[in-house]
Amino acid sequence: MSAVSERRERERAQRHRLIVTAARELAESEGWDAVTTRRLAERVEYSQPVLYSHFAGKEAIVGAVALEGFGELAARLGGARREAPEPGRAALHAVCGAYLDFAEAHPALYQAMFHLPNDLRFASDETPAPMRACFDEFVHCFRPDGRPELFAEVTWSALHGMAVLSDTARVRREEQAERLDLLVARLADAP
Amino acid sequence: MSAVSERRERERAQRHRLIVTAARELAESEGWDAVTTRRLAERVEYSQPVLYSHFAGKEAIVGAVALEGFGELAARLGGARREAPEPGRAALHAVCGAYLDFAEAHPALYQAMFHLPNDLRFASDETPAPMRACFDEFVHCFRPDGRPELFAEVTWSALHGMAVLSDTARVRREEQAERLDLLVARLADAP
DNA sequence: TGGATTGGCTAGCGATGCTAGGAACGATAG
DNA sequence: CTATCGTTCCTAGCATCGCTAGCCAATCCA
Structure with missing residues (x-):
């Protein structure tokens, strides 16, 4: 060349x-x-x-932005978990808090990642690495005995629901911290 | 006239x-x-x-369909809870199961209610009755001591997240029942 | 029966995502 | 240095979108 x-x-x-x-x-x-x-x-x-x-079309552009978002989210979650590297309540609280902070701080980015039609594919073999990395941060908040993937999915679902319901004013944002505390208290491995 | x-x-x-x-x-x-x-x-x-x-515009038409959806959802949740009228694990499991069934059975309706731009307003004094009714079904799954509204919000958030992540293939649908069981086990009042 | 009013239609506006076709540029061969 | 050849990029336009202006006809009251 x-x-x-x-x-x-x-x-x-x-x-x-x-x-x-x-x-x-x-x-x-x-x-x-x-x-x-x-x-x-x-x-x-x-x-x-x-x-x-x-780009093949507008959806591909949105997808590229979304992928960038997943990369940044993975970095944020990873940073939060390094503050509490052992599985347990502290780790889960840190990671979940970072997730909600990210969603609130970057609503447009979050929309590209989850709301808008884009060309990213999930839950398949070709799932992009940054998306798997995000998920794995949740997995590592739970002990490898037990069922960390299942707990991670439920955690992620709940956080996503809290983020989107809060963003669209379907629940009050002021109480987000209380919801977070409750979620972590109920889902985290002891301690 | x-x-x-x-x-x-x-x-x-x-x-x-x-x-x-x-x-x-x-x-x-x-x-x-x-x-x-x-x-x-x-x-x-x-x-x-x-x-x-x-209608004032397309958003108002979507809003009308969404409101119809909230009415039907409230009826489904109410029916489920009447099978287990006392606050507790059985009630919560029935209502949450009905919620996920509804979202999976009527994806277009669910999109109108939560995804698409519509003219419904939430978390305000003028929140339409069917939407309040849906929320109240969750509230009544928890004992009035404790903090039933807070638990209801977290429950609803988690279910919404599970519904949307499943609908967009971000988590595998086959394991939805396991996620449901886990969520209920962790959030329900004993017994 | 005549004039006002209402209701619905045709036609069109601005904006959208996307594409065809040609112009102009730059690299390469003689 | 020039001529040719590719490549790159722009102008122009298509079909479709949500929405609206303005007219035409059917209906109602006097």
């Missing part, structure tokens, strides 16, 4: 990143409704069709 | 119902993406603008 085409590929990768970050910023500042292909193209200072030379 | 205008008002109310049920049927058979104002108008054999003489 020539140096020229290497440079071009590098530039292409840069533009790929530019599109993803522009979509994310636009969604975070004005909501996903504002992320139209036209506005996104204007933002990256290219015409509309170049988006389609990088 | 004359008999003539009474008849017209009756016919209007009929057409109102017709629109809501047509929207629901279309969503259940082909998904909400297929529910466009044009297809809906064609289905009820009127032109597009008549929809807007009944």
Whole structure:
């Protein structure tokens, strides 16, 4: 491969990143409704069709943002668990708290990950690594005897429900900490 | 008011119902993406603008379907709880099972209630009665000492998370019963 | 029977996601 | 240095979306 085409590929990768970050910023500042292909193209200072030379469609762009979100979430959860590395109540509380904080701090990102139609596939062999990493953080909060995966699924479900019901004002946000404490108290391995 | 205008008002109310049920049927058979104002108008054999003489917009139509869903869900949860009228584990298991069954049996309806943009407002004074009724069914599964509302919120959150993660294939559906058992075992008042 | 009112329709607006087709650019061979 | 060839990217447009303006006809009251 020539140096020229290497440079071009590098530039292409840069533009790929530019599109993803522009979509994310636009969604975070004005909501996903504002992320139209036209506005996104204007933002990256290219015409509309170049988006389609990088992504199969809008769903793929949302998927790329969502994948970025899963990476950051995995990092946050991992950081929280390193504060309490042993399975048990403290670990679970730290990880669950980090999860809810993330969802509340990055609502647009969270929507891309769970609400919006995107092209990510779950619970299959080709599940992207960052998503598995998120799940594994929950798994490691429970002792390997017992059934850590089952507990992790229930934990994740409950947190997701709390996050989305809180985001859409179906439950009061002020009491989120109490709900978190209750959930952890009931699900965590002792101690 | 004359008999003539009474008849017209009756016919209007009929057409109102017709629109809501047509929207629901279309969503259940082909998904909400297929529910466009044009297809809906064609289905009820009127032109597009008549929809807007009944509803403020598409969100209001979705909201009407969602409200219908909350009514049916409240009935299902109430029926389940009447099988085990005392607060406790049996009541909670029955109600939670009915909730998950409902979400799995009526995915389009469930989407209208929780996923899609609609014009229903929650956690406020004007929360529609069927929605309060759903919540109250969870509350009554817990003893009035303790904190039944808090437990109800966590329960509902967990169920919602399980329903949506299962619907979008983020967790395996086959293990839903195990998750349900675990959730109930951990949250229910003894016995 | 004539004039006002109401109700529904046709037609169209702006915006959406996405695509075809050609223009202009840059790399390479003579 | 020039001519050719690919590639890249833009202009323009399609079908469809939610929604609305404005007219036409049927209906109601005098």
